Amino acid sequence: MKRLSVCFVALAFAGLAAVGCSKGADVATPSVPNVPNVDNIEADATKCADLLTTYSSMFTPLATGGTDADVEKIQTAITDMKGKVPESVQANLTTISEGLEGAGDTTAIMTYMSSDEFTTANDAVTKYLTTECSKVGS
Numbered sequence: 001m002k003r004l005s006v007c008f009v010a011l012a013f014a015g016l017a018a019v020g021c022s023k024g025a026d027v028a029t030p031s032v033p034n035v036p037n038v039d040n041i042e043a044d045a046t047k048c049a050d051l052l053t054t055y056s057s058m059f060t061p062l063a064t065g066g067t068d069a070d071v072e073k074i075q076t077a078i079t080d081m082k083g084k085v086p087e088s089v090q091a092n093l094t095t096i097s098e099g100l101e102g103a104g105d106t107t108a109i110m111t112y113m114s115s116d117e118f119t120t121a122n123d124a125v126t127k128y129l130t131t132e133c134s135k136v137g138s
Contacts, residue, residue: 047084047133048129048133051081051084051085051129051133052129052130052133054077054080054081055081055125055126055129058073058074058077058078059074059113061073062074062106062109062110062113065106066106066109071100071101071109074097074100075097075100075101078093078096078097079097081093082094085128085133086128088124089125089128092122092124092125093121093125095117095118095121096118096121096122096125099115099117099118099121100112
């Protein structure tokens with residue numbers, strides 16, 4: 001009987017030892033969802049900085065009168081930007097582009113740029129570029 005008890009205790013210890021030696025990690029590694037990739041953050045920040053620099057300086061030539069070539073450069077820059085922003089911002093850029101295209105001369109351009117239509121679209125693009133663009137995955 002004593003041998004049976006010793007065997008039972010030995011078997012119990014062997015079972016406990018086997019359980020303690022599992023192949024998996026003792027502490028579960030938590031899965032952390034939505035952790036941003038640093039490379040994505042840097043790429044988004046760079047993209048946004050480039051877009052903001054381009055956008056903030058594109059209208060400068062028009063302040064001194066501007067030429068048809070200046071308006072064409074703005075149209076090209078707007079077209080390029082449309083491929084890098086969400087649809088809602090693309091719509092605002094289209095509004096600006098069409099307004100400039102419809103203005104025939106410097107006076108008409110200045111009139112358009114002081115209109116509510118331009119101001120609303122410009123504010124929306126600027127807001128996107130300064131506050132929303134650099135969010136990861138934008």
